[in-house]
Amino acid sequence: MTITLSIFIPFLAAIFIPFIYKRIQNRHIGWFVIIVPIALFIFLASFIPSIANGSTYMHTIRWIDSAGIHFATYLDGLSLIFALLITGVGSLVILYSIYYLSERESLGRFYVYLLLFMGAMLGVVLSDNLMMLYVFWELTSISSFLLIAFWYHRKKSRYGAQKSMLITVSGGIAMLAGFIMLQSLTGSFSVREIVATIGQYTDEPLFLWAMLLVLLGAFTKSAQFPFHIWLPDAMEAPTPVSAYLHSATMVKAGIYLVARFTPIFGGEAVWFYTVSGVGLFTLLVGSFNAVKQTDLKALLAYSTVSQLGLVMSLFGLGSVALQHGYSPDSVIYTQATFAALFHLINHSTFKGALFMVVGIVDHELGTRDIRRLGGLMAFMPITFTIALIGSFSMAGLPPFNGFLSKEMFFEALVNARNLEVFSTGTVGTLFLVVAWIASVFTFVYSMIIVFQTFFGEFHPERVEKPSSEASFGMLVAPSVLAIFVVGIFFFPNVVGNYLLRPAMTAIYPSFAGAEGLVPHIKAWHGFNPALWMTIGVIILGTILYKLIKYWRGVYTIAPLRWNLDTAFNAGLTWLEGGSHFITRMYMKGYLKDYLVYIFTFFIVAVGGSILWTGSYSFDFTDNSPIAINEFLIVLAMAGAALAMIFAKSRMTAIILNGVLGYSIALLFVVFRAPDLALTQTVVETVTTALFLLCFYFLPEWKKERSARKTKIMNGIIALSAGTIVTVLALAVQGNKMFESISVYFEDAYLLAGGKNIVNTILGDFRAFDTMLEVVVLFIAGIGVFTLIKLKTGKEDKDIEDQ
Amino acid sequence: MSVNEIGEFVGALLILLGGIASVISVFGLIRLPDVYTRSHAATKSSTLAVLLTLSGTFLYFLFREQFVSVRVLLGIVFVFLTAPVAGHLLVRAAYRSKVKLADISTEDELHDVLYKIESENDGTSDKS
Amino acid sequence: MPAQLLLNLFIAFLWMTLIDEDELKFTTFFAGFLVGIGIIFFMHRFFGTQFYLRRLFKTIKLLFIFISELTQSSIVVLGQILSPKLKIKPGIFKYETVLKSDVEVTMLSLLLTLTPGSVVMEVSPEGDTLYIHAMDVEQSKAGLIKQLKNFEKAIMEVTR
Amino acid sequence: MRINDVILRTVARIVVFIILTFGVELFLSGHNNPGGGFIGGLVLSSAFVLLYLVNDIETVRKGIPFDFKKIAAFGVLLAVGTGFGSVLFGEHFLTQAFGHFHLPIFGITELSTVVLFEAGVALTVVGVVVTIILTISEDV
């Protein structure tokens, strides 16, 4: 219950913030906001001991019961890690933002978004019900959208926001489809129930689709290739946002999803290859692209992409352990997952710190462009120190936490090479090579951050503002993170035992308590392949960094220059242009075209199905005889009708229509329908009078200047329509299947006291029709009045005038 | 033959005569040279035709079913009243909408009266 | 004159109430009406006006004149239509009528138009001149004018 | 030369009365013979159409100073109202009642709520047709 409440608290706070914001004048609103994450962090931290002891917490509020959609929260080791990151980093980010954002900004709005995001993120990691997870998942996309476009008057902000929204929401929708498929398979939306029963369904084709769709959601959110393109543009957000959402928390929702679904999908070859393959490739692409960036924030964005790829690939590798279920041999493969979780935490610390550093630089100097920066070490010593710690950790150097997880990453890859399952052999080697190359680039860009910003010469004229060290308050948050970076290096097993162990149990329920599931983390593990790889990275990385101006040219080589962003933009432009083109092609605005579509549809659908089903069996035996005069009248009608087509003047056509109308009245007489004959006669006359009334104002007909081809086409359409109507009618006449209900009405006098059956039907049996028909007539009458009399004053600007 | 049968027969005969008159008048409609002469065929001969038919019908119902059909009588009166008016209006409309008389026409005492005054009217309206 | 009609109706109604004890019938009313006609015919001089049904007789007379004219000219026109060669000389001529009221002029026009071979095309704004289209002006103009005079006289007997 | 419509106007005066009478007759006899509210109404409105054709709008308006929109609305109200009436008597919507009543002068007469319903129909038809024709004609 309290856990459920913890999700709601940020939302509740978000509601109250605007009110508080209006009231207070002399205090930064952030000080009120920060209470929320701190309190939540403390609250959640209090669960660490019990969770470490293997407890889990579950609470359900029924929501849409009939659909099995509940508000079900579930706290276990895995969720706890994320929840702590969300609230912990959240507290620090808000602290940082208090100093970073001036009071001139619309802070109320900012914190509302931020709290919304925090609540949503907590919701994602604490959900058991897939639908609830989806709810919060989309909410994170939305709050991210709002935060990226916080400065919405900037074009780039809007662009970045749109891009992230489109990509992440699309992924979300795919994920939703995957979730629904899972529910269809297992009959439940509860993750725990699905985990428990999924074994029976892994052979269903739907299972694979569900997996791929869920992965689509995860990949888009976690900026995996090729969906990573939204992340660099998301850097238009204020830096605290970037630090929080786009490095530490939201982008890890996808990681969380993969971790959460490993017990469900892990053990499948597709899952293994997709997750680890995409992860590794993302790692490579991200790190490679990071090097060429000149904007520090963009560089960090690409670095985040690559680091997320790293974590992702680790989860992929770790899933192998589930292929055959628990055995002492397969435990070794779980180490990748352990590394993933560990690196996840580490990444949050060092990347968070680095973002804040970049923010400080930007805030103090007014620029983040590496080419303008240099020599900041001299007057920003603390900032420099933090940057150094963060970067070196990222590069995988000791004595920082990044080193530990990087080593474990290499080890996992080495292990994977020996993998028997999924016949990984050669692919494993490829993985290893890719990872190593990516790590080299990682090393290079990490060095760029430190050396090109803080070393070298400072050129005051290149920056916008006079330079000095940041205020104390702004430094607190990154410092805390830096302390963690170092601290975790020295006490990794605290994290391992208290946070990672329960998380591992959550991911590998069947391995619970297994020997070696939670390894003892050591900084020094001898000269194993992983260490050699690290050494290689340092050597090659240093060389590449030193010689960077000589090989920068590779970024202009064709395949490497190609940019997914350009493709995305071109895609959108093409989509809009193409849509416009296609729509204009058939929506021309001509009534005639539309009618042609309708008739064509009629001819194809009805005519086609008549031919296809062969429903044209006729039976003429029941036909009444034709008198000569009747035939002649029909002939006259046919002539009149045909003449209408060729009529050269409007009035001739009207007269011919009158002939038709009056002749029909005669036919009604022949068919024994006196009431109809009467009505038809009067209506025809009044209609003709109306034609004449409106006629005077129209100019004489011009000859239709349609092309001969058009006329022939029209003729064909008309003839086909006429033929179909006739054929179908003949078929119906030959296939009367029941006696009509109208026999009943022949008792009209007894039932309704009238001798005119038609009239009793109209006035009594079906009086409701008649009543409405009168209404129709009435509407037409008043409508004509309105149509003619109501002339609004303003004239056509093609714009709504009311 | 009883009186009734004779009555019925006379009725039918009148109707047949009506039919013949009708065909003849439509023959005129095709044959005559201009709308004015055709109007003679149409309004009168066909009026005659319908009058004959309706009278026949009246007789038929009278003798066959001893039924005095006020509606048919009214119909006869109605055709009497309206057919000439319709003819008159149409011919006038034709003339005023400047439909030409056939070439064989010999005199036209209306032309000057109608168009002289009209052109005078035009003159006055020009001044104002 | 309306007074005579009202009186006639009153007599009929009186008759009806006198004859029928329990049921009202149209036939009784009609019988009463006939009785009334008789009574009023005898008494009409006391009103100082003509007997009101006299017009009826005149109207019937007019009708017969008309029917005879109609038949004669119908045959003429049918003959003209059916003759192998059209020998007609149509045209428009003017006729100044002595009739005054709208009803009179209308009646004249209707009768003339109904008889084949002639159509009234226009009535002058003053209402005293008719413009007539004739199927065959040369041959039948004289006959037509005679016919017109006939009708005028008969009409005046009815209306005046 | 001015158009003299004397013939038309004189005949029309008679004809209009014939049509009106006939229209009422059609309306009343509809339950047992061809006719009824619609046809009756249509015929009545054709009488009005004739009036407008023969005379001009202002002349007719002086003679018949009704708002035909209101007449139509009243007609619809009557038609729907009879339906509603049966609801008030606890019957199904639009239940028509008929019965034979002894009336002075008319004797045994069949009276039916259908007549009210049909009257509504007829009034609507008249109102609508005249409204349409008047509206267009006035817009010249």
Added chain:
Amino acid sequence: MMNNIIVMPMIIPLLTGIILIFLRSYTKTQRVFSILSSIATVVVSLVILNRIQHEGILRLDFGGWLPPYGILFVADSFSTLLVVTTSIVTSILLIYAFSSIGKQHEHMFFYPFIFFLVAGVNGSFLTGDLFNMFVCFEVMLLSSYVLITMGGRKIQLVESIKYVTINVLSSWFFLIGIAYLYGTVGTLNMAHLSVRVAEVGQGPLLTVISLMFLIVFSLKAGLLLYFWLPGSYSAPPTVVAALFGALLTKVGIYAMFRIFTLIFYHETVITHTVIGIMAILTMIGGSIGALAHNDIRQIVSYNVVIAVGFILAGLAISSEVAFQGAIYYLIHDMIVKALLFLIAGTMIYLTGKAKIQEMSGLIRNYPMLGWLFFITMLSLTGIPPLSGFISKVYLGQGAIETGSYLLLAVAFISGIFVLYSLLRIFLNSFWGETIISEDDDVPLKKGMLVPCVLFAIMTVAIGVGAEGLAPYVSDAARTLMNPEIYIDAVLQGNR
């Protein structure tokens, strides 16, 4: 048993419309009377909805004539849910009309036409007789013809010519469809039709005839044959456009569901496959169209088209869950489309512009409107917990159950297009540099904002409180799935 109450959702608006004719010159009275009677309609329809829960399907034989001879109204959960939504949407739209439509329109019978339209719509939902449905359609259509032309601006006239002509054509198809059906099975009562069609089996001939109805209702619903829609929904005044966007296509959709679940449900291989293909093409066409334009009204109108495809995908799938999804979506769409049209219209009213590139930064001057639009956008995309979400889930379930993966894919992807098309409006028009200075901006009337807020509250309420609707929706879906429930209710005792 007397169920006169079920005619009330039609008769109240009808009588209101007529009485308002007499109140022509009293604008204030018109407004009060309008709103009161539309609230009455809401109440009545809610009562009906709940009675159905307890007593099952209700029917009213007009004039007491038993089916299949007389005409009757049948209120089941499906139709009544739509009636309820219609009535609520109308009530709220009326509030918007009060402050937006203007004296001239009010003087020219604007409210009567609105009520006639609603009467027609509700009648179409409730009727149990095919020919009567035709007549109800006409009541609705005639009113819509008038409403679309009201004001007589050039664009209205030009668009309404197309609208009217195409609808005349579709009414004609309807009429001859009825003729064919009557000729074949000799009855008009829908339940009776169902019985008779089932009795002879839906042979080829009846299947062909069913395609006639497919054409008719596709035209009305805008299923594939939607080309008339964007133009005609862009032309009329805002309230009218909102009313159209919310209600009109729904009637066609309803009829399609009714006919193809009650009468022609035997040959799904032909009919439902065709509907499925049409739904897919509709969603694609709508999606493309929504991106093709810069005119807000066009974008919004194409969004209507997408929704039509989405809902009818539910019919093509034809499972109980899919029906539930479609019904939820119908209700959701009526509300949110009304909201969307209102906001779009209000934007145009405020700026005097209609193209997205011509307006910018509106959110600074009209923050509330901006956020309302944002909510609308999310709701239409199907973002939880707003109202569009649950239907998406159900429809997805239905599609998966029956293996209709293509439908699923297109339906879900169309959601992205909805998002993108509306995002373009939001980013271009609400965000961005503020063009209008705060001094000379057009004030946003309360009367225009309140209805929007009400709709927004409803979309949230329906999303969060979906469970509250669940019994009604599942009952409706069950009835659609099992035609004999409907048939039994209608032909009880006299089959």
Added chain:
Amino acid sequence: MIETMLTVSLVLFSITILIAVVRIVLGPSMPDRVLALDMIGVNLIAMIAVVSIILKTKAFLEVILILGILSFIGTIAFSKAIERGVIVERKRDR
């Protein structure tokens, strides 16, 4: 005998109508066409009368009268349209 006479006259009337349609198509002037239409109306009246006799019913006698009334109204409307363009005047100007 009577039967044959009636049938023959029906055929005659319908021939008339057929030919009148030809006149409508041929024109040449508008009054010609209206004249033919008027003629068709009158002949329809006759036909209905005969059909009533053949069917031995009084059901269609109303139609006769109605058709008479309306073809008259129609002809007036047409001739006014031809003569003056406008068929209902707001206020008679001359």
Added chain:
Amino acid sequence: METLITVLVGLLVTVAVYLLLSRNLIRVILGTAVLSHAAHLLLMTMGNGLKKGSAPLLGENANSYVDALPQALILTAIVISFAVTAFLLVLAYRTYKKTGTDDLHALRGFNDE
């Protein structure tokens, strides 16, 4: 007879469709008028046979009556199509007065942006 009328209906539909596809507004409206004629005749043929029985008037005491239901339906349909035609005509009239044309090619609407 039924077949003859059905063929006539087909012809009327053909003519109507051809008129509908034309560029001129009045022709289109005439097309709709012809279309409704066709529909009414078609409905007529869908009863229990043409000319089979007397007019549905009980006063005439016939053995059998023609199907009265289609007649009632047609009556309703006639009135409705009259209402629609009237509106459509006035709409055309109004459009012409506003735009000065009845050529549908000149009346495209929104798409001429």
